[in-house]
Amino acid sequence: MNVYPPGIPDTEFIRGDVPMTKAEVRALTLSKARLRDGLRVLDIGAGTGSLSIEAALLCPRGEVTAVERARGALELLDRNIARFGVTNVAVVAGEAPDALAGLGIFDRILLGGSGGRMAELLHALPAALAPGGWVVANAICLESAYQLLARFRRAPWFGCDIVHVAVSRGAPIGSLTRFEPLSPVWIVAAQVEGE
Amino acid sequence: MNVYPPGIPDTEFIRGDVPMTKAEVRALTLSKARLRDGLRVLDIGAGTGSLSIEAALLCPRGEVTAVERARGALELLDRNIARFGVTNVAVVAGEAPDALAGLGIFDRILLGGSGGRMAELLHALPAALAPGGWVVANAICLESAYQLLARFRRAPWFGCDIVHVAVSRGAPIGSLTRFEPLSPVWIVAAQVEGE
Amino acid sequence: MNVYPPGIPDTEFIRGDVPMTKAEVRALTLSKARLRDGLRVLDIGAGTGSLSIEAALLCPRGEVTAVERARGALELLDRNIARFGVTNVAVVAGEAPDALAGLGIFDRILLGGSGGRMAELLHALPAALAPGGWVVANAICLESAYQLLARFRRAPWFGCDIVHVAVSRGAPIGSLTRFEPLSPVWIVAAQVEGE
Amino acid sequence: MNVYPPGIPDTEFIRGDVPMTKAEVRALTLSKARLRDGLRVLDIGAGTGSLSIEAALLCPRGEVTAVERARGALELLDRNIARFGVTNVAVVAGEAPDALAGLGIFDRILLGGSGGRMAELLHALPAALAPGGWVVANAICLESAYQLLARFRRAPWFGCDIVHVAVSRGAPIGSLTRFEPLSPVWIVAAQVEGE
Numbered sequence: 001m002n003v004y005p006p007g008i009p010d011t012e013f014i015r016g017d018v019p020m021t022k023a024e025v026r027a028l029t030l031s032k033a034r035l036r037d038g039l040r041v042l043d044i045g046a047g048t049g050s051l052s053i054e055a056a057l058l059c060p061r062g063e064v065t066a067v068e069r070a071r072g073a074l075e076l077l078d079r080n081i082a083r084f085g086v087t088n089v090a091v092v093a094g095e096a097p098d099a100l101a102g103l104g105i106f107d108r109i110l111l112g113g114s115g116g117r118m119a120e121l122l123h124a125l126p127a128a129l130a131p132g133g134w135v136v137a138n139a140i141c142l143e144s145a146y147q148l149l150a151r152f153r154r155a156p157w158f159g160c161d162i163v164h165v166a167v168s169r170g171a172p173i174g175s176l177t178r179f180e181p182l183s184p185v186w187i188v189a190a191q192v193e194g195e
Numbered sequence: 196m197n198v199y200p201p202g203i204p205d206t207e208f209i210r211g212d213v214p215m216t217k218a219e220v221r222a223l224t225l226s227k228a229r230l231r232d233g234l235r236v237l238d239i240g241a242g243t244g245s246l247s248i249e250a251a252l253l254c255p256r257g258e259v260t261a262v263e264r265a266r267g268a269l270e271l272l273d274r275n276i277a278r279f280g281v282t283n284v285a286v287v288a289g290e291a292p293d294a295l296a297g298l299g300i301f302d303r304i305l306l307g308g309s310g311g312r313m314a315e316l317l318h319a320l321p322a323a324l325a326p327g328g329w330v331v332a333n334a335i336c337l338e339s340a341y342q343l344l345a346r347f348r349r350a351p352w353f354g355c356d357i358v359h360v361a362v363s364r365g366a367p368i369g370s371l372t373r374f375e376p377l378s379p380v381w382i383v384a385a386q387v388e389g390e
Numbered sequence: 391m392n393v394y395p396p397g398i399p400d401t402e403f404i405r406g407d408v409p410m411t412k413a414e415v416r417a418l419t420l421s422k423a424r425l426r427d428g429l430r431v432l433d434i435g436a437g438t439g440s441l442s443i444e445a446a447l448l449c450p451r452g453e454v455t456a457v458e459r460a461r462g463a464l465e466l467l468d469r470n471i472a473r474f475g476v477t478n479v480a481v482v483a484g485e486a487p488d489a490l491a492g493l494g495i496f497d498r499i500l501l502g503g504s505g506g507r508m509a510e511l512l513h514a515l516p517a518a519l520a521p522g523g524w525v526v527a528n529a530i531c532l533e534s535a536y537q538l539l540a541r542f543r544r545a546p547w548f549g550c551d552i553v554h555v556a557v558s559r560g561a562p563i564g565s566l567t568r569f570e571p572l573s574p575v576w577i578v579a580a581q582v583e584g585e
Numbered sequence: 586m587n588v589y590p591p592g593i594p595d596t597e598f599i600r601g602d603v604p605m606t607k608a609e610v611r612a613l614t615l616s617k618a619r620l621r622d623g624l625r626v627l628d629i630g631a632g633t634g635s636l637s638i639e640a641a642l643l644c645p646r647g648e649v650t651a652v653e654r655a656r657g658a659l660e661l662l663d664r665n666i667a668r669f670g671v672t673n674v675a676v677v678a679g680e681a682p683d684a685l686a687g688l689g690i691f692d693r694i695l696l697g698g699s700g701g702r703m704a705e706l707l708h709a710l711p712a713a714l715a716p717g718g719w720v721v722a723n724a725i726c727l728e729s730a731y732q733l734l735a736r737f738r739r740a741p742w743f744g745c746d747i748v749h750v751a752v753s754r755g756a757p758i759g760s761l762t763r764f765e766p767l768s769p770v771w772i773v774a775a776q777v778e779g780e
Contacts, residue, residue, distance in 0.1 A: 006201070007226030024358060027226035028219055031202030141566035142747075146731040149365070149372060162365035162727075163219060164374055164769065166556055166751060168574050170344070170357035176531035177344060179359055181571035184558050184749065336761035337552075341536040357532075359574065361556060361751055363769050371726035376766035379554065379753050396591070397616035414748060417616035418609055421592030539755070539762060552755035553609060554764055560734070560747035567734060569749055 006030045006054045018073045020048045024167045032136045032189040042106040044096045045113035049077040056086040069095040097124035111137035122151045131194020145186040152190035160190040201225045201249045213268045215243045219362045227331045227384040237301040239291045240308035244272040251281040264290040292319035306332035317346045326389020340381040347385035355385040396420045396444045408463045410438045414557045422526045422579040432496040434486045435503035439467040446476040459485040487514035501527035512541045521584025535576040542580035550580040591615045591639045603658045605633045609752045617774040618721045627691040629681045630698035634662040641671040654680040682709035696722035707736045716779025730771040737775035745775040
């Protein structure tokens with residue numbers, strides 16, 4: 001397979017019925033994550049694994065841990081990992097923050113969904129991050145964006161950055177081109193204090 | 196300097212008065228470019244060099260050629276290349292398409308601006324691209340987006356893809372957060388025919 | 391029925407399978423049309439009649455002529471006119487510009503769709519407008535927006551104004567609120583020369 | 586003056602340094618307000634008066650009460666009211682909710698800004714609204730949108746509706762057209778319970 005991270009088209013992933021972070025949102029999320037090779041990355045709510053796999057390809061000597069609770073998504077995750085032949089993604093079945101116990105600490109945390117346990121999860125994040133590490137969270141709900149922002153604008157977080165992303169994709173309609181909007185998303189990034 | 200491509204914050208670049216492609220647009224442009232290490236990349240209208248430098252960091256064994264006609268921008272380009280310590284960006288002073296003569300062929304072409312010579316430039320692109328190579332163009336004007344799309348939806352181009360990107364950035368205002376929109380941009384990508 | 395123009399919710403109209411200009415786009419289109427009571431308004435490509443009916447309610451002593459070619463839409467148009475009890479909308483079955491013959495001249499023209507005959511239609515518009523009259527056109531395709539803009543930026547048109555509108559609507563998902571984007575649209579307005 | 590509500594261009598208002606709700610946002614706000622002639626409308630944080638004046642023109646037999654606390658804005662308000670010759674706008678100098686005492690009840694409340702006293706203001710709104718009346722609030726900050734939504738999704742409010750509006754305006758640049766984005770805004774509407 002011709003692999004180009006970031007920027008793998010959505011159609012390259014096996015998707016099933018699991019919602020997938022769209023290519024453009026993945027690209028922006030990964031750019032906010034300030035990845036470098038060798039980093040340890042935690043992907044919470046990994047879904048189809050599209051973000052984990054792109055992160056793994058960008059950090060070939062790094063390690064990605066993909067946490068996912070839904071059985072259907074876990075199966076797709078495994079299939080997509082096999083499909084792209086990445087060997088540095090470890091899958092953890094379970095729900096954050098419980099599932100984070102014993103996983104060690106990470107340089108980056110990608111937070112695609114909170115499974116409704118946002119407050120607990122936000123509380124657990126600093127302990128899972130190495131000093132100076134970054135979290136990058138996607139929110140499609142206003143209330144989640146609010147909660148993320150309220151938390152990340154205070155210590156032990158700093159450098160908080162939020163963007164609202166509205167991308168629409170051109171779709172041919174005869175010789176013309178109309179635009180189909182993706183769901184708008186907020187991307188929130190913050191760095192945890194460290195030496 | 197702590198370098199993380201893609202995703203270098205705008206403030207890391209020396210900017211002067213030259214307009215710069217914003218970080219979020221760079222990230223999406225580079226993701227549409229499907230970069231891989233080792234590729235030869237041509238950046239037309241390189242400006243401050245932000246896109247060239249990120250491409251160079253993503254393709255450390257590749258080669259980036261940055262074409263720019265404005266004297267002020269050329270100086271910034273040199274300073275930013277020095278600042279990031281990239282050794283695989285070659286600067287060519289001149290205006291495309293004239294300046295492309297003798298530069299050889301490329302695997303990817305990034306087109307940030309046409310300098311008003313869009314038709315000529317579009318005509319010259321296929322000869323500057325290796326078979327199967329991609330062009331990714333940014334347009335901030337409706338007429339430019341139209342012209343790009345009209346051209347890239349026909350042979351020798353295929354796989355044409357256009358997105359409209361509207362990003363707004365959160366800005367603290369006391370304890371609240373308002374959003375400052377970036378200029379919306381169209382990103383058009385297409386692949387040239389090849390064996 | 392509780393009627394409030396502009397701002398009638400989409401759900402108040404009988405819709406069938408006919409695409410309908412969404413409430414937010416109608417409100418902006420009508421605001422660009424600078425309506426006043428007593429004006430003669432032509433609505434080309436009237437569809438379900440939502441725009442015609444709101445215009446008729448805003449100009450109770452004015453006259454709205456709704457041109458539509460599709461049989462299914464014509465039936466909905468009649469039913470919606472009856473439903474809102476407006477008596478100042480005349481329906482003309484046919485395709486513009488042919489159907490404009492004999493209709494006289496108008497103070498405002500609303501152009502929702504060109505039926506693929508944009509060039510002919512644009513050519514016919516000035517003769518159908520009273521001096522100083524305004525046209526307001528909606529475009530969902532980039533090529534249509536381009537064509538409208540190219541035409542309306544030249545004589546006999548002036549005061550040309552284009553906006554790109556991206557509205558997303560909040561949708562409850564449990565106790566949270568996600569946003570569903572409407573199709574983005576360009577709204578182009580221009581005034582014809584007059585004494 | 587040639588007056589056309591809604592849809593008065595921004596340039597028709599005397600603006601000074603006071604921020605003004607832009608024409609497109611006014612049109613959408615007024616459309617969400619479901620105005621009808623004869624209604625009593627309260628405009629909180631009236632600023633330059635652009636919204637009050639358009640509401641007054643849409644409801645010539647209604648009454649608009651414009652509340653504003655800033656001295657500079659109050660002066661502009663008076664000048665704009667005089668400029669448009671509307672006789673059904675009463676100006677109240679003061680800060681909501683204190684300034685609402687003794688003003689009676691209204692059919693519609695337009696809420697352009699909270700002056701930082703959002704919680705108090707939201708508490709006071711139901712008593713200022715006639716049964717079945719509507720409030721329409723604009724928010725440019727995420728936290729304000731959150732607070733409005735959290736309040737209006739519960740009794741005594743119902744029918745809560747929120748939209749995110751991103752409009753960009755075409756601006757000629759030579760023979761081309763680029764787009765300048767307005768600040769994105771949330772518009773939240775809700776109806777108070779009634780008999």
